[in-house]
Amino acid sequence: MRAYCELSQLGKTFPSPKGAAVIVKDFNLKMQKGEFVCLIGHSGCGKSTVLSMVAGLSSVTEGGIILLGKELTGPGPDRGVVFQSPSLLPWLTAFENVMLGINQVFYTASKAERRQIADYYLTVVGLGDAMHKRPAELSQGMRQRVGIARAFALKPRMLLLDEPFGMLDALTRYELQQVLLDLWRTERITALMVTHDVDESLFLSDRIVCMTDGPEATIGDIVPVSFPRPRNRKAIMEHADYAPLRSRLMQFLEVGAHDRIPYVALPASQASVAASV
């Protein structure tokens, strides 16, 4: 079976005065359509490098990334990115910030339809009464909601999230995880998310890819997460599998990430745990 998105022997090398610095090496991952994959690892291990290569924002130096049978060569609207800081244009309102991308991608649609799209996504993320405010008037959590709406509004083939909740306080983070999950469940966009929060990855994803410490970071372990969807935080935390999965991940981050034992992929049939639809 052909994968929806495939990262094949992906590597990233930077030239440095002491010779080539290998950041990521031999990274192999196949994602199925509609799957939510989380990438966890220590800060600086190269998680974000992998994500920005998929986004096309950073050049691929070894291997390649194939999305729907085509190799990716640069950034494009078929991959929506949510950054850690929402990166909104400060002189535009939330609505105008979202419209910016919509006007490009839906240029054949009527203006009314384009406005409907922005209105829909901004309301769904909970900004129904604040969408005509400028970023400066919004709280950090609300700005990140705009970032989520902007990414979904373009109907991307893939959603890439780079620690989207890293800068938020604990409560706002829980709230936005729910917003993201609700929206993702209706749209079923294949998602790759970088995080270092173990609970967050367990709550959101279908599979958790653990990365070893850099340099020469690669996949150390892949943990399938099979909690039924739609997910409820309470039910998940009380689920019998929650504690063992959590301790497996914590164990990896505390001990396993330092061992340089690359992950050996199982045959495709076993490794690719399809999203529990």
Add this chain to the structure above:
Amino acid sequence: MAFLEIERAFKGYGPKWDRTEVLADINLEVEVGEFVAIVGFSGAGKTTLINLLSGLVTPDRGAARFDGKPITGPGPERGIVFQNYSLLPWLTVHENIALAVDQVFPQWTAAQRREQVGKFIAMVNLTPAAGKLPRELSGGMRQRVAVARSLAMGPKVLLLDEPLSALDALTRANLQDQITRIKREDDTTILLITNDPDEAILLADRVIPLTAGPNATLGMSVPVTIPRPRDRKTIADHPDFKRIRLELVEYLLKSAHSRKATLDRKLVLPDIEPEDLSLPRPVLPWIGRRGPIRRSEIKTAVVEVEK
């Protein structure tokens, strides 16, 4: 009668035609020697709530009382630590604390006051930095100066307004331990405001959620039954920890959700597909113009593959 008390207090800001009711019907009772934490969203009105107790704002309706007497203004018996440290930048650590001590204990001799300042600098482990200016200190050290300044006034209650929110995880953990130690050694009454449920459970005897604003109010108080001393590494495995955390988070998220569900508007999502921007756009788009691809028009065909 409780030691520190707020009774049916309301507070709002702004003129009549553009008014935001921040707090509504706040009732709070803190007993002597208790450590109470209030958890709420950013922007919920937590700072307004603590300002009612510090005397920096007065309620529109209702009352705030300390030791049976109504609170009319700030006073040295209620020490506050702010999120942004609020140190005077041109004074050294020692001088910043001396400022507070000199105000509160004018009847003491200079030597006594100096000793008091030195004692509290030592308490937060800043003796080597006593002669430094705030800008020469890290965020965590500055916050420790602010804590020492509040404690040096000999307050009967310590009001902590998100003192750790601006700090990184490691410094945060370090200061949490220091707060626990101060609590254990002096048995001070402490009211902590935070947006981190984990921090509240780790430190406090009782946690009270503040619902999302506007019209924020306090929820049911949750006693933290986990025995002390509490260890941050193992506390997460305690069965009560999970229960209390879940209870708080569920309550707060529900309050935020119910606030948003009031919006009732018809939403339409056009069923159109994005254009492929890698293809060249028509040079004259208005000639032979076509609309967007409708999802309903996409034909799905089943292709049988011969073996």
